[in-house]
Amino acid sequence: MNIDKNVEEDGVIFMSIKDDTNTEGTENAGRKPKTDGELSGSREKEDILILAIESSCDESAAAVVKNGREVLSNIISSQIALHTIYGGVVPEIASRKHVEKMNGCIRAALSEAKVTLDDIDAVAVTYGPGLVGALLVGVSEAKAIAFATGKPLIGVHHIEGHISANFIENKDLEPPFVCLVVSGGHSHLVVVKDYGVYEIIGQTRDDAAGEAFDKVARAIGLGYPGGPKIDKAAKEGNPDAFSFPQAKIGDAEYDFSFSGLKSSVLNIINQAKMQGQELVQADVAASFQKAVVEVLVGHAIKACKEYGYDKLAIAGGVASNSGLRELMEKECAANNIKFYRPSPVLCTDNAAMIGAAAYYEYKKGVRFGLDMNAVPNLPLGDRERRFHAGK
Ligand code: KG4
Ligand code: ZN
Numbered sequence: 022m023n024i025d026k027n028v029e030e031d032g033v034i035f036m037s038i039k040d041d042t043n044t045e046g047t048e049n050a051g052r053k054p055k056t057d058g059e060l061s062g063s064r065e066k067e068d069i070l071i072l073a074i075e076s077s078c079d080e081s082a083a084a085v086v087k088n089g090r091e092v093l094s095n096i097i098s099s100q101i102a103l104h105t106i107y108g109g110v111v112p113e114i115a116s117r118k119h120v121e122k123m124n125g126c127i128r129a130a131l132s133e134a135k136v137t138l139d140d141i142d143a144v145a146v147t148y149g150p151g152l153v154g155a156l157l158v159g160v161s162e163a164k165a166i167a168f169a170t171g172k173p174l175i176g177v178h179h180i181e182g183h184i185s186a187n188f189i190e191n192k193d194l195e196p197p198f199v200c201l202v203v204s205g206g207h208s209h210l211v212v213v214k215d216y217g218v219y220e221i222i223g224q225t226r227d228d229a230a231g232e233a234f235d236k237v238a239r240a241i242g243l244g245y246p247g248g249p250k251i252d253k254a255a256k257e258g259n260p261d262a263f264s265f266p267q268a269k270i271g272d273a274e275y276d277f278s279f280s281g282l283k284s285s286v287l288n289i290i291n292q293a294k295m296q297g298q299e300l301v302q303a304d305v306a307a308s309f310q311k312a313v314v315e316v317l318v319g320h321a322i323k324a325c326k327e328y329g330y331d332k333l334a335i336a337g338g339v340a341s342n343s344g345l346r347e348l349m350e351k352e353c354a355a356n357n358i359k360f361y362r363p364s365p366v367l368c369t370d371n372a373a374m375i376g377a378a379a380y381y382e383y384k385k386g387v388r389f390g391l392d393m394n395a396v397p398n399l400p401l402g403d404r405e406r407r408f409h410a411g412k
Contacts, residue, residue: 022041022366022367023039024037024039025037028102033118035098037129037133038092038096038371038373039095068087068088069143069380070085070086070142071086071089071141071142071143071144071175071383072131072144072145072376073085073177074144074147074159074162074375075146075371075372075374076147076151076156076158077147077155078115079100079103079104080097080100081100081119081122081158081159082095082371083123084096084371085131085376086376086377086379088380089376090189090192091189092376094132094133095130096130109245110152112152112155113154120158124162126372138170142172142173143175143379144163144174145376145378146159146175146176146177146393147159147375148393148394148396148399148405149179149396149397150179150398150399151206156396160176160393160394164391164393168391173383174388174391174410175389176393176408177378177379179399180202180336181217182377182378184200184378185375186363186367186377187361187362189363190363194334198334199213199324199328199332199333200212200333202335203317203336203345204337204338205235207401208225208229208230208277209221210222210223211402212324213334216385217378217382221402223273223274223276223277224277225279228280228283230339231247231248232279233283234313234339234342235247237251237283238250240283241300241302241305250306251309252342255344257303258303259301259304259308260307260310260311262307262308263289263305263308263309265309265312266281267315267316268281268316274320279313282312286305311344313345314342317339317349318349321333322356322358326356331358332359332361333353333358333361334360334361335361336363337368338368338369338370340363394408
């Protein structure tokens with residue numbers, strides 16, 4: 022993946038992510054050239070282009086995706102710098118910035134894909150989970166485009182999007198497989214039984230993995246966003262400097278719990294303060310990361326073995342963690358499991374992954390009505406059916 026970056030006057034980072042594995046020519050990037058005799062009845066054989074929109078947190082994003090796996094354009098407008106000074110995402114600032122930036126993202130996504138709204142087959146959007154005000158911007162935008170153009174509307178679950186990011190660079194990946202989803206709000210171990218069909222076999226009892234990274238980073242003075250900062254600091258530290266607890270949950274062996282680990286880090290910080298000792302930030306970061314990563318990898322490998330799957334994917338913001346990627350790769354190789362992971366830029370929030378997930382919904386005939394609403398706590402696998410058109 023190649024990333025063109027431009028920092029705008031307000032501090033927002035505008036990015037265009039180019040899939041360097043795309044081999045399409047530039048003139049007809051969007052479509053196969055139509056032949057004279059081509060009728061609308063032959064549309065089944067045609068490429069399906071989806072305009073996808075994402076605004077669940079602090080990234081405004083739009084993308085054009087062909088046949089679920091080929092990214093023609095992928096635009097992200099990241100507000101991260103604006104929220105950093107507050108130590109976390111401020112929902113109202115996020116919503117207001119989405120309103121300002123979204124049209125520009127969509128315009129750029131269409132123009133980079135060299136298509137117009139006429140060429141698009143469906144409009145897809147993340148409708149949950151996420152920050153409600155932020156989600157509503159994308160949902161309203163998608164509904165407006167669907168209404169104005171008469172094109173089908175498809176609502177996508179944000180986490181299904183993260184999982185589907187794996188399809189973009191791994192053209193051979195097909196369900197069933199196990200996926201470890203680790204983001205700022207979720208830690209789920211799922212079996213992807215088919216496209217859009219998920220069985221959750223484990224989830225967090227308290228903090229999500231990303232949340233734990235963010236809280237610990239704040240506590241040791243690394244600031245926001247915690248995950249990437251701990252990842253970087255950990256490279257300089259000793260992972261065996263501290264022995265942090267790795268919670269085991271008796272009645273649910275695939276569930277996660279990170280709050281005990283977080284408290285243990287806080288205790289070490291307080292103890293050091295009381296004894297007037299200085300903690301080596303990098304050692305705490307490395308030891309904490311090791312504890313989280315070992316639990317995540319251990320659960321995922323065990324699930325593959327016990328459920329009998331030989332394909333394992335990772336997804337979500339924490340999936341870009343270098344320690345997690347390294348250990349997972351090593352353990353997968355040792356256990357004859359094929360390991361799939363998106364490029365780091367596709368692990369964070371983007372619209373290409375929403376377009377990938379939407380394609381399989383589109384093929385199944387899922388269509389949402391214009392009564393679609395944002396669902397901030399939308400559960401994975403139990404999708405909100407009441408917005409489906411005609412239901
Ligand atoms: O998937 P994501 O972009 O947003 C949600 O859907 O939540 O995930 C954001 C989370 C944050 O908690 C961030 O600290 C974490 O992913 N993260 C990382 C890394 N990069 C982002 N955690 C660990 N290591 C990283 N390199
Ligand atoms: Zn996300």
